[in-house]
Amino acid sequence: MSANPVVASAGAVSRETRQFAAAFLVMLALIAVAPFVAYPFFVMQALCFALFACAFNLLIGYVGLLSLGHAMFLGAASYVCAHAAKVWGLDPVLAILVGVVCSAVLGFVAGALSIRSQGIYFAMITVALSQMIYFFCVEAPFTHGEDGVQGVPQGRVFGLIDLSQPALLYVFVAVVFLFGFLTVYRAVNSPFGEILKAIRENEPRAISLGYRVQRYKLAAFVLSAALAGLAGATKAIVGQNASLTDVGFAMSGEVVLMTLLGGMGTFYGPVVGAIVVVSMQNYLAQYGQWVTVIQGGVFVACVLAFRRGVVGEIASALKWTSL
Amino acid sequence: MFFGHAITAQQLFGQLLIGLINGSFYALLSLGLAVIFGMLNVVNFAHGALYMMGAFVAYFLLHEFGLNYWWALIGAPLIVGAFGALIERTLLVRLRGLDPLYSLLLTFGLALMIQGLFQNEFGASGMPYAIPPQLAGAHNLGFMFLPNYRAWVIGFSAFVCFATWFVIEKTRIGAYLRAATENPTMTRAFGLNVPRMITLTYGFGVGLAALAGVLAAPINQVRPGMGVDIIAVVFAVVVIGGMGSILGSIITGFTLGVVEGLTKVFYPEASNTVVFVIMAVVLLIKPAGLFGKVA
Numbered sequence: 040m041s042a043n044p045v046v047a048s049a050g051a052v053s054r055e056t057r058q059f060a061a062a063f064l065v066m067l068a069l070i071a072v073a074p075f076v077a078y079p080f081f082v083m084q085a086l087c088f089a090l091f092a093c094a095f096n097l098l099i100g101y102v103g104l105l106s107l108g109h110a111m112f113l114g115a116a117s118y119v120c121a122h123a124a125k126v127w128g129l130d131p132v133l134a135i136l137v138g139v140v141c142s143a144v145l146g147f148v149a150g151a152l153s154i155r156s157q158g159i160y161f162a163m164i165t166v167a168l169s170q171m172i173y174f175f176c177v178e179a180p181f182t183h184g185e186d187g188v189q190g191v192p193q194g195r196v197f198g199l200i201d202l203s204q205p206a207l208l209y210v211f212v213a214v215v216f217l218f219g220f221l222t223v224y225r226a227v228n229s230p231f232g233e234i235l236k237a238i239r240e241n242e243p244r245a246i247s248l249g250y251r252v253q254r255y256k257l258a259a260f261v262l263s264a265a266l267a268g269l270a271g272a273t274k275a276i277v278g279q280n281a282s283l284t285d286v287g288f289a290m291s292g293e294v295v296l297m298t299l300l301g302g303m304g305t306f307y308g309p310v311v312g313a314i315v316v317v318s319m320q321n322y323l324a325q326y327g328q329w330v331t332v333i334q335g336g337v338f339v340a341c342v343l344a345f346r347r348g349v350v351g352e353i354a355s356a357l358k359w360t361s362l
Numbered sequence: 363m364f365f366g367h368a369i370t371a372q373q374l375f376g377q378l379l380i381g382l383i384n385g386s387f388y389a390l391l392s393l394g395l396a397v398i399f400g401m402l403n404v405v406n407f408a409h410g411a412l413y414m415m416g417a418f419v420a421y422f423l424l425h426e427f428g429l430n431y432w433w434a435l436i437g438a439p440l441i442v443g444a445f446g447a448l449i450e451r452t453l454l455v456r457l458r459g460l461d462p463l464y465s466l467l468l469t470f471g472l473a474l475m476i477q478g479l480f481q482n483e484f485g486a487s488g489m490p491y492a493i494p495p496q497l498a499g500a501h502n503l504g505f506m507f508l509p510n511y512r513a514w515v516i517g518f519s520a521f522v523c524f525a526t527w528f529v530i531e532k533t534r535i536g537a538y539l540r541a542a543t544e545n546p547t548m549t550r551a552f553g554l555n556v557p558r559m560i561t562l563t564y565g566f567g568v569g570l571a572a573l574a575g576v577l578a579a580p581i582n583q584v585r586p587g588m589g590v591d592i593i594a595v596v597f598a599v600v601v602i603g604g605m606g607s608i609l610g611s612i613i614t615g616f617t618l619g620v621v622e623g624l625t626k627v628f629y630p631e632a633s634n635t636v637v638f639v640i641m642a643v644v645l646l647i648k649p650a651g652l653f654g655k656v657a
Contacts, residue, residue: 152642162405164645295467328481331477
């Protein structure tokens with residue numbers, strides 16, 4: 040949906056890498072400083088949502104697929120991870136892994152069903168599928184319905200690192216986030232990513248060049264679902280719970296808002312968007328439903344006047360193409 | 363098949379009736395979506411919110427202006443339809459020629475705003491709307507009691523759906539609309555005001571949603587959340603029927619309502635998900651939907 044130059048000369052690549060690296064250092068510094076400035080729990084939540092938005096952006100920004108049901112991956116992994124850690128007593132890393140695998144499998148099934156349709160059909164199918172998962176979570180016994188899974192133990196990573204210590208938990212979440220963020224960067228800047236962008240720009244052409252477009256789209260969808268799952272599972276460990284909020288339709292809408300506001304098809308856009316949206320919810324919480332109204336207003340404003348998003352506008356002003 | 367409990371005829375016909383009622387709303391809503399999509403290539407995400415507005419307008423007309431149900435049946439679609447036309451004229455028109463995903467996101471944002479504003483004002487709980495006295499009471503059909511109002515909703519919805527189909531497929535106005543859908547530039551060259559047709563079409567589709575809202579008001583309560591609850595199911599109905607097929611959306615709407623009702627009798631745990639499961643199966647077999655032409 041946004042126009043990124045797909046081809047770049049060898050000299051330009053190194054400059055773009057330097058720009059990306061400069062921004063990355065700034066982000067690292069901010070992550071290091073953040074817990075001393077803001078409430079650490081809030082920062083960790085924001086990082087989880089930022090990862091969720093990066094996963095979503097992989098589809099909308101680089102394949103041009105708008106998924107309006109991404110909460111199903113966040114929520115499913117969150118529930119499974121919470122259940123694995125609490126009931127099965129798994130190590131947090133293993134519990135997160137189980138959650139991620141579950142989301143990836145769900146992503147494979149949902150992707151196989153929806154990927155054959157394009158554009159708005161794709162969007163509507165993802166809405167319906169995620170609603171199905173939502174009702175499943177309402178009914179299934181292990182999710183405990185309206186109560187959700189409470190009191191998830193944070194446990195020790197490999198039996199050594201105690202995540203119930205806030206500082207260690209923060210480092211753990213930051214590492215998970217950076218891992219997910221760099222996975223997206225790596226995937227987009229690989230031959231695989233180039234083919235995804237080619238599909239976005241001109242699908243019939245990519246088919247005529249002999250690429251099995253459906254397989255590439257499905258692979259991107261599964262990767263996105265797995266990363267969304269990583270965000271959801273980590274969030275379950277951070278917040279020590281899993282609830283219907285994570286799997287509900289409002290969450291699917293929020294991740295679209297985060298990405299749109301920050302800038303679709305930019306690496307840092309979803310991160311910025313997630314932080315803005317989460318802060319907005321946090322600081323405007325006492326205004327109740329006005330948050331929804333404001334979010335709707337931001338949606339409308341972004342779509343009408345501001346389609347490149349915050350980072351997209353900055354990147355285009357600086358002529359930095361690889362933020 | 364063996365079911366753990368005996369199912370009485372009363373239960374079966376009762377759920378069948380509820381299914382037909384829900385099917386009426388699905389049909390009216392998906393029909394509106396199909397009409398709007400056909401003309402504007404816009405998936406109107408605000409459809410659920412506008413359906414909810416229809417019910418609220420009916421409520422206000424009764425409690426603020428003393429205008430009864432029958433006035434609301436005409437007034438609410440007109441008022442909400444005019445609101446829709448305003449949205450089209452001021453906002454959607456700016457997105458013409460862009461990727462249709464943007465108009466979807468715009469209507470999504472509008473849905474959030476409308477939803478949030480009503481929730482602020484009225485909270486999450488429902489407000490009752492009385493059944494009009496002319497339609498109170500019920501008929502004994504021998505095997506079940508048929509409340510008059512419910513019979514009216516089913517009959518009237520079916521009438522409106524088929525009238526819409528007739529106008530679009532069989533009349534001169536419909537021919538203009540279809541021409542404008544097929545080739546807007548050529549249609550304009552023949553001297554027809556295509557932008558105005560687009561605005562009126564959007565207003566009409568929104569009006570259908572509001573009409574469904576008025577019909578729903580005495581059955582379900584008037585609640586800000588009523589639109590969100592129904593929109594995902596309606597999307598699934600549209601995907602199953604095939605986008606852009608007028609008759610397809612009507613038939614699918616009624617049928618799925620009935621299927622949902624029957625599921626409540628035979629396997630209640632699945633009644634919320636059955637429509638989505640059917641959608642998944644249809645997508646596997648016929649990706650373009652049962653009545654659709656192209657994916």
